[in-house]
Amino acid sequence: MLCSMTGFGKGEKESEKGKISVEIKSLNGKTTDIRLKLPPGYNEKEMWIRNYIISHLQRGKFDVNIINNQTNGTNISINDDLFKEYHQKLNKLADELNEKNRDFFPSIVRIPNIFKETEYQLSENEWKATKEALDISINKLKEFRKQEGVSIEADIKENIHNILSEIPEIEKIDKERKEQIRKRLDLAIDEIKEKNKIDKNRFEQEILFYLEKLDINEEKQRLSQHCKYFIEVLDDDSIKTKGKKLSFITQEIGREINTMGAKAQFSKLQKKVVIMKDNLEKIKEQLANIL
Template identity: 45%
Template sequence: MVHSMTGFGKGVCELPNKKISIEIKSLNSKQLDLNTRVPNLYREKEIEIRNKVGKKLVRGKVDVSFYVEAASSDKITKVNQQVIKDYYAQLKEVSTNLGLSENTDFLKVIMPLPDTVKVELAELDEQEWKAIAQAIDAAIDDITLFRQSEGKALEVDIRHRITTIDGLLQEVPKYETQRIDKIRNRIKENLEEIALQTQADENRFEQEIIFYLEKLDITEEKVRLSNHLKYFIETLESSDVVGKKLGFITQEIGREINTLGSKANDADLQKIVIRMKDELEKIKEQILNIL
């Protein structure tokens, strides 16, 4: 089944004192480009988060964001009493030496000084993390469903365009006979003009015609293009991650179409080739979004 690289998923974790929403967004990318926005309390679990998300989403530009609504902060603020006592003792001594008033508010002077207050992060509770991990899994499942839905739409469009190219390929034979006759007559007319001025060897003429027509023969290109189109559909139906593989197959399809165009030597065939190229370009654009 084809999956798109574009998607959005969300998981919510309701805890007694906080609500955590995990959002995962993804866009197309050549490889996995994973970015996380995780609160400091959960930083120790970042590698686990990246492994969990990367294993399931495989490829794309992926952003994982945590949004926390908490009744209290994860930071614990404590007054550093020992530091304040040391400051006070020193200031008291200076005050006595200078004969300053006993009514001086030392705390107002001390509290803005360095290290009087220390901030500690709360420790992560493992039960809380288990609940959050489940919310991450829910967000991954949500974005996976989104990618599947987008992938179905992409697959329908791409199948239609591959079918269109195959249909155009089926039109090629009806122009081949008249194309060969046109080329043969054009060469013969040119040589007849030359023959008026010089003697032409009929055997050599036939040999040159055969050689020229062999160079313009498109049988191999038609067979290879047909095989590539079939292989493309087989790959599209695979359960594997197929985005890159489909990209390689479209390159091969493009080569055969280009060769058809260079050998066409016929206005009607050139029109068919142009329509094939137009469909192929649209397929390439769609494949950029396939996982």
């Protein structure tokens, strides 16, 4: 079974302080790229979250958003000792100066370090709920990937079988092509014999070399083998991530099709080559989104 790299999963769990949500959106990518949006209090958990996602979801581009509405950014508290110290000194100074206005509060609160800011402290219960919500979102994303993979696999199989089905047609066309080549050679040989004296042995060697350059039997055989191996890998459920391996096989398939096209020199065969290339390109596009 193939798995797509695109998908979406959302998990929610209640903590002692309220609901925690985790959303994961994934797109195809050659490597693993995680963009993580965390609420306050989760900075120390970032590497754990990243590694956990990688271990469960492998390749792809991921947008991960963790929402904990109870985290309000920072906790603000007053530095009581410092405030009292300033207040006492200002009062003492006011006594010395016989100052009646003792409203020091507006001035004191503007003094640096009077207010202390501390980051939200994530509780064990909240972290436990977060991990559970993360598991739910990962499992939903995996299921989404599998469902999309089923559809992609059906399309890929259709295209690879389309390529395979062209090989018997190419066999028929190749017989016609060879006959035309032979006729052209016979005419050329007759013309050369009439005009020049030639070295018969060398001429025969040149003809054989020319025919070998145009022969596509090996390409047909290898193309068939590569396509069958592609299907074998596609159907092997013991292979969990098949995208890269199947991509390597498509490179070999493409090489045989291109060589066949270069040797063809026959319009009917070249049309078949174009059809096979079209199917192969569709497969490559689909494999770009497969794990």
